[in-house]
Amino acid sequence: MKISGIPVISIILLLGCAARLLVKVVFPHSAAFYAPFFDGFLVSALIFNLFYYVKIYLQARLNNRKEQQSSDSV
Known part of the structure; x- marks a missing residue:
């Protein structure tokens, strides 16, 4: 979840500091x-922030793999 492009957990982390x-x-x-x-x-x-960015990385990698497989089959 984001507020104006910034992840909420980052805002919470900043407030905690x-x-x-x-x-x-x-x-x-x-x-x-x-x-x-x-x-x-x-x-x-x-x-939590680490898991959030790992999730983003894995989703991007999976999407990239799907795009690569679809372009290889064409």
Whole structure:
């Protein structure tokens, strides 16, 4: 899913990074407590983003293979 051409997960990842920086600046005494939550969020968002782009790559490769097979049979 995209918003004006940008994948939603990328926007969520950017907001997560901004929230982490905001917590470090505004609440420095509790930043260590929230660090595992933000780390887990960032790692899961990065993995989801990786799967999203792998899916795009595999779809493009499959479409390219289908086009190549159809042009070979003609």
